[in-house]
Amino acid sequence: MLCAVERPPFLLPIDKAGRSDYTCKRYHFLWRVCIKLWEMSTSPADQNTTLKEISRRLGISPSTVSRALSGQDLKRPQARQRAEEIRRLAAELGYAPNSIARSLKTNQRRLIGLIIPDIMNDYYATAATLVQETLAEEDYRVMLCVTNDDPRTEAMQMRVLREERVAGIIRVPAPQDPAVKMAPLRASPIPVVELVRRSSSHQFDAVLLDDVQAGFQGTAHLLELGHREIAIVLGPLSVETARQRLEGYRLAFERAQVPVNEALICSGPYRREVAYSVTLALLDRPHRPTAIIATSNELVIGTLQALAERGMRVPEEISLVGFGNADWFTLLRPSLTTVALPIRQMAVVAAHTLLARIRALHDPTAVEQIEAAPVVSRYATQLIVRQSTQPPAHGSSIRTDECL
Amino acid sequence: MLCAVERPPFLLPIDKAGRSDYTCKRYHFLWRVCIKLWEMSTSPADQNTTLKEISRRLGISPSTVSRALSGQDLKRPQARQRAEEIRRLAAELGYAPNSIARSLKTNQRRLIGLIIPDIMNDYYATAATLVQETLAEEDYRVMLCVTNDDPRTEAMQMRVLREERVAGIIRVPAPQDPAVKMAPLRASPIPVVELVRRSSSHQFDAVLLDDVQAGFQGTAHLLELGHREIAIVLGPLSVETARQRLEGYRLAFERAQVPVNEALICSGPYRREVAYSVTLALLDRPHRPTAIIATSNELVIGTLQALAERGMRVPEEISLVGFGNADWFTLLRPSLTTVALPIRQMAVVAAHTLLARIRALHDPTAVEQIEAAPVVSRYATQLIVRQSTQPPAHGSSIRTDECL
DNA sequence: CTGAAAGCGCTTACAG
DNA sequence: CTGAAAGCGCTTACAG
Missing domain, CATH: 3.40.50.2300 (Response regulator)
Incomplete structure (x- = not known):
């Protein structure tokens, strides 16, 4: 049974209940062909432009496009001009590089996780703002995780951040519950800086109050x-x-x-x-x-x-x-x-500490720093x-x- | 000139100023060989475990591991047992799937962007909390962007979110500045829901106050x-x-x-x-x-x-x-x-609206919904x-x- | 300076 | 049910 839709394959197999069934063997081949045709006919603006698309249009290789967009300095004027052309077309097509693909390739993410108990609390809202602003200066983004002081929520969020391969984590640890065990963090090389509170493991840098x-x-x-x-x-x-x-x-x-x-x-x-x-x-x-x-x-x-x-x-x-x-x-x-x-100051310091750890991790000459004991600082209250x-x-x- | 370090190649070429120079041609080959040796000797816990690593250890293919971990239901008891084994080893190795790679492959991200003017403001902090909680229920994460009501900051953040290929965006638009032009959003299929304020283009769903x-x-x-x-x-x-x-x-x-x-x-x-x-x-x-x-x-x-x-x-x-x-x-x-x-209610509705749009986008039978006019709702104040x-x-x- | 090629870590139709 | 293969969109040594 078929029903008409406005997208490919325009005729869609449906079962007796009227529900479409894409896995239906009989139409599978037709389906795929139609999808391909549809994709070819679709204006490129509807899809996210890729390097390949740009290179195809200009009849050059994706490598060259990549290099032109990453702004490598070229000497020959001819090459410069070409790079200019590439950039113009990219802008025209609204090209936005896929940072997922880039991260996968380069194994670097400009994203850090921020774990805090509660964002409606003025104190943590201030911390979040300052962390966010400080990291933005270095072109890092923030993934926000709110725990409500629940250790299980926190453990889940730590896992998500690991899966996201964030470059680092700043967290205000939730109260600890012996029943909830965190996946061993040693296994992953993600730097963690603790803010305001310190977890019992004492293995991370911490920016604390006195x-x-x-x-x-x-x-x-x-x-x-x-x-x-x-x-x-x-x-x-x-x-x-x-x-x-x-x-x-x-x-x-x-x-x-x-x-x-x-x-x-x-x-x-x-x-x-x-x-x-x-x-x-x-x-x-x-x-x-x-x-x-x-x-x-x-x-x-x-x-x-x-x-x-x-x-x-x-x-x-x-x-x-x-x-x-x-x-x-x-x-x-x-x-x-x-x-x-002094939460504002502490938030800024925590962000800088984390950035320093991240940099050390990418710099093979800085082994000592990586393996140094955690740095703990305490700030005076007034x-x-x-x-x-x-x-x-x-x-x-x-x-x-x-x-x- | 060489200096000793604790990581491969253990002897590092350095220039006269004492700075290391990895690109030095003479040592390049040595460098790469040493890195390889180092990587082979390193305990796998130091690297992020991959599917390949697990499959290698069990002498099976990565496909099988992938399927076992994604929890496909198997009928043969033998296969079930094997899947169990795979999961056990994965847990033991602290395997955390690389969600970047997964997203690249599946072209789906469980991440949405939240753009708000100010998070130290109780009003927006409440909105952020509720958006975050509502999306967390559906297993979506939130990337937090604070604009300080600066249209240029906002434009930059929109671009970053596009590059991150977020599944959707909830935003409180900054005041508009004719000098700052946003990249045409039509070009990307990212659903946007506006909260509290509406931008002049009037092309997005909006959850507003009366x-x-x-x-x-x-x-x-x-x-x-x-x-x-x-x-x-x-x-x-x-x-x-x-x-x-x-x-x-x-x-x-x-x-x-x-x-x-x-x-x-x-x-x-x-x-x-x-x-x-x-x-x-x-x-x-x-x-x-x-x-x-x-x-x-x-x-x-x-x-x-x-x-x-x-x-x-x-x-x-x-x-x-x-x-x-x-x-x-x-x-x-x-x-x-x-x-x-009623900001709490509005934040929840905005999140649900966005989720509905995202779902519609992944469901080819829902063309009408995608192309329907934006939905604007207004909430009564008290x-x-x-x-x-x-x-x-x-x-x-x-x-x-x-x-x- | 450019292009062809490999590969990041996954998923998934396809063939056995 | 499993494995070999392709491919997501990039980057980057390598060979020309």
Whole structure:
């Protein structure tokens, strides 16, 4: 049975149900012939122009076209003129070289993978922007992978990036799950630079914060103001950054010779809902803390939502220190005191580090660099005091002393 | 002159300046032989495993390996067992198929390009996330391109995406510049879906807002509250969305039978600094407006900064309507009245539209669909009244009446 | 300086 | 069911 279509072979075999069946033996040959005819009749603009097409039109070899377009400098004026002609025709035909074929041949890709937990988070959006811009300067493209902090998603994405043969990877590792094992990366020569967080293998270059300092700065500020009951809202302790921020928190208490109230240490996934309910729980305690530190952009949002819901006056009733430096922090009333994280700088450095590794990989004289131990750098954070912190109200202060 | 290195050929010709010179004729042959030897001695884990490598190890043909890994169902138990063996070895060697080679052969890429103005903007970050998630469900990857609303950057990125032979493109077009001409897209069969904004060619599917309604809703709300001197901060009028939002503004005035004060219509690039200085200028006028509408996420930020700098009390002294629905809008005090834009839904629809086009392109029976006119949909916006708007103070109101 | 040829790593009709 | 062969669109040593 046949039905008419507007494309070759114009008559198409269909089965009784009316569905076309290209594999139908009887029409197979006809089908192929028609496809060929169709392709020949089709205007070349409909297909992607190839080197071969250009060379055919000019009656020269594809090699010559390739060389002309790659801009090899020629000496003989005759050759130059010909190259000019080739370029003109290429432009006219809208020739766009097939970078897939080129990559396959040259075994080089100007593409890197960027793996981040969440792009709606101001902090990572900033990182993504800067990585993208820095790499664009060197003519590298970015493939964007969002993990939502799920280790399985991340493992899948690592595999995809390997299959894509990206030149390198910049990633903020997801929290690790012993159940999910990553394919051994040693097997592939793809350079990886870790940003913000470090995975436990410790085999990659990493551009990190001084997280201990970050935790310390926020806590010390509140201690100096006279707070004693300081709650801290942390990410999961399986993430090294969260552990280190806690370490900084403890260190500040130790230096101030004030004992830590373990009940005020809260930890959970980096999601606003978590920070929201954790903060509500903190506020509903009989002895509520006089200050809170929320240790990430997401956690700040949840904490602010909870404070708003309970109608807490900041900083009169409770002080708040945020982490990061989203633009809207300054638009809040009171504006938010925060531990600013130099993510822009870090993103740029991560991109440059990766580019250096990629270059070393293509340069056989740089063996030492390739096999050198991973480079880990840590960036200082900076406390920015705004309006959301002040000394604790007298009442709370006394109550706190009673607790001790 | 020679120097020793740890990689083949172990002795490397170097010139007088100590730089290595691989093209040196004398050592060229030696060099190639050594490379070969090195490659043979190298453990296969250092190279990316190929089908050929697997087939060599098992003494079978690459075809068979390819078929086994692509999971063709086999009937004979003997064949099944062999396939199992092949898969096991592949896993053991950490085989990751080269998707470049596969794409070159099959002429199909599971990669789409996403072009957006700015990823630090909450609005576009949300769009990017949803596009990425929706496409990931269908196993498509996303190449991220940020234009900063620069038409030249956009044109370059379109070219790169063509060269990458992406399966499709979702883009928020940058404002158009007559000086920059895009390569004719008709020449390539890459489907494009436009999101949020529509380029002037009107040849692509587009998923848009009802921008007239959006402008209308915000303005009508303020008019109903009794405001007459309502300033509007718009993006560049070369962007259709900005023109249409303005149209909605005018329409609301017309319906309310109130004349428009043209001096209160401000337009400029979608950047916070612009909105900031525009707003300062508005506030410094002798007859300042009693209300402002900022028609994008970026513009809202700039306007808020200016209001804060002048210490304006919102809504007592001036009312403010924002656009979009960033989470932090609700954390402001007063929380922000806004025209919410259904960007999440739109991003998902754009992704599905693109997927449908891609499928149609691979299905020769769907000619009609391919050549059908572009599909344009517009999504309704929704006014969310919060705390930043209230009727104008009596004084201002009278002053306004005096003006008329 | 140019062209013929090989080959990057796959897939897939074709012949056995 | 399997293997030999062709070919996707490029680049690039090699021989003229």
